Amino acid sequence: MDLVSLRFFVRVVEEGTISQAAQREHIAAAAVSRRIADLEDQLGTPLLRRTNKGVHPTQAGMELLYRARSILNSVQDLKSHLQGYSQGQQGHIHLLANISVISQHLPHILADFISAHPGVQLKIEEKNSLEIVYEIEKSQADIGIYTALPHDADIESYFFRHDHLGVLVPLDHDLAQFNRLFFEQCLDYDHIILRAGTQLNYQITKIAMEANRSIPVRAEIDSYEAMCLLVNAGMGIGVLPHQSTQTFQIPNTRFVWLNDAWAQRELLIGVRRKKELSPSAKILLEFLQNNDTTYVKNI
Numbered sequence: 001m002d003l004v005s006l007r008f009f010v011r012v013v014e015e016g017t018i019s020q021a022a023q024r025e026h027i028a029a030a031a032v033s034r035r036i037a038d039l040e041d042q043l044g045t046p047l048l049r050r051t052n053k054g055v056h057p058t059q060a061g062m063e064l065l066y067r068a069r070s071i072l073n074s075v076q077d078l079k080s081h082l083q084g085y086s087q088g089q090q091g092h093i094h095l096l097a098n099i100s101v102i103s104q105h106l107p108h109i110l111a112d113f114i115s116a117h118p119g120v121q122l123k124i125e126e127k128n129s130l131e132i133v134y135e136i137e138k139s140q141a142d143i144g145i146y147t148a149l150p151h152d153a154d155i156e157s158y159f160f161r162h163d164h165l166g167v168l169v170p171l172d173h174d175l176a177q178f179n180r181l182f183f184e185q186c187l188d189y190d191h192i193i194l195r196a197g198t199q200l201n202y203q204i205t206k207i208a209m210e211a212n213r214s215i216p217v218r219a220e221i222d223s224y225e226a227m228c229l230l231v232n233a234g235m236g237i238g239v240l241p242h243q244s245t246q247t248f249q250i251p252n253t254r255f256v257w258l259n260d261a262w263a264q265r266e267l268l269i270g271v272r273r274k275k276e277l278s279p280s281a282k283i284l285l286e287f288l289q290n291n292d293t294t295y296v297k298n299i
Contacts, residue, residue, distance in 0.1 A: 001039065001042055001043075003071070003072065003075060004035070005035040005036075005038065005039050006039075006064075006068040006071060006072060007025075007068075007072060008021065008025060008027075008032050008035045008036065009035070009036055009039060009047065009061075009064065009065070009068060010065060010068050010069060010072065011024055011025055011032075012032065012036060012048070012055060013048075013055075013057050013061065013065050016054040016055065016056075017054040017055060018032050018033050018036070018055060036048060039064075043060070043064075045058070045060045046058050046060070046061070047060055047061035047064060048061055091119075091120050091121070091278050091279065091280030091281070092120075092121045092122075092123065092280075093120060093121070093122050093123070093142050093143065093278070093280055093281050093284055094123045094125070094140075094141040094142050094143075095122055095123065095124045095125070095141065095142065095143050095144070095145075095284075096124075096125050096126075096127045096131075096132045096135060096136070096141045096143070096144040096145070096146075097124065097125075097126060097127070097132070097144070097145040097146070098126065098127065098128055098129050098132065098145070098146050098147060098198070098199065099126055099128075099194065099198060099222075099223060099224065100147060100163060100200070100224075100241055100244075100267065101145040101146070101160075101161075101267055102124070102126050103223065103224045103225070103244055103247060104163075104241060104243040104244055104247060105145075105160075105161060105243075105267075106124070106145075109287070109288065110122060110124070112287075113284060113287050116287075117280070117283065120280045120283075120284070125141070127144075128197045128198045128199060129146035129147045129149050129198075129199040130149065130151065130197075130199070131197075132144035132145070132146040132270065133146060133149075133151045133153040133155060133270055134151075134153050136153065136155050136270045136271060136272055137153040137154055137155050137272060139272050142271070142277060142278070142281040142284075143269060143270070143271055143277075143281060143284060143285060143288070144269070144270040144271075145160055145267060145268070145269050145270070145288070146199075146267070146268060146270060147163070147199045147200075147265050147266070147267055147268075148265065148266040148267070148268050149199055153270075155270045155271065155272055156270065156271050156272070156273060156274055157268045157269065157270045158268065158269045158270075158271075158285075158289055159266065159268060159269075159289075160266075160267040160268055160269045160288060160289070161266075161267045162264070162265070162266060162267070163241050163243070163264075163265040163266070163267050164241065164242050164257065164258075164263060164264055164265070165200075165239055165240065165241055165242070165258050165260075165262075165263040165264075165265065166239070166240070166241075166242055166245075166255050166256055166257045166258050166263070167181070167183075167186055167237050167238070167239055167255070167256045167258060168227070168228060168231045168237060168238050168239075168240055168245055168250070168253050168254070168255055168256075169231065169237045169253060169254055169256060170231060170232070170234045170237075170252060170253055170254075171252050171253060171254055172234075173189075173237065173254075174189070175189065175237065175256055176254045176256070178256050179256065179257065180256065180257045180258070180259050181256055181257075181258065181259065182258065182259050182260055183204065183207050183208075183239070183258055183260050183263075184207070184211050184213070186237060186239075187208060187211070187213045187214075187215060187216070188216075189216065189236065189237050190216050190217070190218035190235070190236035190237070191204075191215050191216060191217055191218060191236050191237055191238060191239070192218060192219050192221060192226075192227045192230045192231055192235060192236045192237065192238040193215065193217055193219075193220055193221070193227075193238065193239070194220070194221065194222070194224075194227070195220050195221065195222055196220070200239060200240075203262055204239055207260070207262070218230075218235050218236040219235060219236065224240050224241075224244040224247075224248065225248055227240055228240075228244070228245065228248045228250040228253070229248075229250070231250065231253055232250040232251070232252050232253050239258070241265075242255060242257070269285065269288055269289065271285060
């Protein structure tokens with residue numbers, strides 16, 4: 001029993017004659033009649049009562065009519081659903097991003113993406129930037145967003161956003177008098193820092209070591225939100241992107257821009273190979289790029 005024969009049978013019952021059904025299906029009446037006869041042979045029972053005025057379904061034919069319609073509707077629904085994968089409207093995307101990207105940019109962007117593509121399911125994982133580039137290289141995720149850093153991973157990278165770091169300090173802190181300063185000026189004060197393994201932790205530790213200094217660490221935390229809350233409570237100061245202070249809006253603090261060249265960062269989108277992405281992942285990549293197709297060579 002095949003789907004074409006079921007469709008022809010339903011059409012014959014709906015039209016009332018084999019000739020009209022054949023005309024609607026753009027096929028010879030004899031071919032439709034043969035399909036119906038084959039169905040009756042397979043099922044071992046008459047499906048139609050044939051008269052000179054047309055055809056009418058038997059009791060078995062009525063039962064087949066209802067079930068055939070249900071089957072054909074299910075097949076059409078399945079076909080539409082699977083076509084959604086080829087068109088990018090259905091699918092699963094595994095996205096990696098570092099803490100800066102997740103806390104500053106992704107919530108609103110991904111909310112807009114899902115609103116436009118409700119059939120796509122996202123799996124989002126927070127990783128540090130170095131983990132992201134190598135997991136993308138190994139095809140352990142579809143897309144990664146990370147802070148530009150030296151690496152030898154064989155991936156394609158595209159510009160995402162600029163990022164400018166500064167120091168968040170309590171309003172009554174010694175450093176609150178500055179609009180801008182260099183990071184070395186902060187090394188005499190207690191810091192709230194991101195956990196080891198993050199690109200920001202690596203960067204400020206590297207700068208301190210180059211100055212033959214160490215960072216006085218009051219607390220090591222996992223998120224910018226926690227950093228902002230602890231700074232707001234007067235426990236120390238913290239280096240973070242400016243956008244994070246806008247996101248969390250901590251009242252009793254002041255953001256002081258860093259003049260250091262490394263404080264101007266680029267956030268990049270990484271993929272193993274753009275041409276190998278699924279249709280839905282390609283759509284997300286283009287969505288993240290905001291029509292900016294600038295290619296950035298590995299740094």
